[in-house]
Amino acid sequence: MKSSLTFVLSLILISTFCFAAEDILIADFEGDDYAPGWKTEGTAFGTGPAKGTLPSQMDVHGYLGGGLVNTYLGGDDATGKLTSPVSPSSVRSFPS
Numbered sequence: 001m002k003s004s005l006t007f008v009l010s011l012i013l014i015s016t017f018c019f020a021a022e023d024i025l026i027a028d029f030e031g032d033d034y035a036p037g038w039k040t041e042g043t044a045f046g047t048g049p050a051k052g053t054l055p056s057q058m059d060v061h062g063y064l065g066g067g068l069v070n071t072y073l074g075g076d077d078a079t080g081k082l083t084s085p086v087s088p089s090s091v092r093s094f095p096s
Contacts, residue, residue: 031049032048034049040080041080041082042079044082049068050067050070054073
C-alpha cells in the first residue's frame, strides 16, 4: 500500500513539473496571410493559412483556432518550405 501511494504521488509530482511551463507563442495562423517575416517556397503552403480541410483532403481536426498550416494545397504532390522569422531552438527561456 505504501509503495503504491509513493508511486502515485511521484507521478503527480512529475506531471506537475512536466506541465508547469507556459507555452511560448511563436506565431498564430489566424490571418489571411502568413505573418511578416514568414517565407514560403514551393506550392504546398499557398499564400496564407488554410481555414481547415482542403478540397479532396481527408478531414483535418485537432487544431486550435480558425487557421492552420496545411501542406495539402494542390494534393499529395505539393512540395515546399515554410520558414519562420524566429527559430524555436533560438528561444531560450523567458522570465516568469
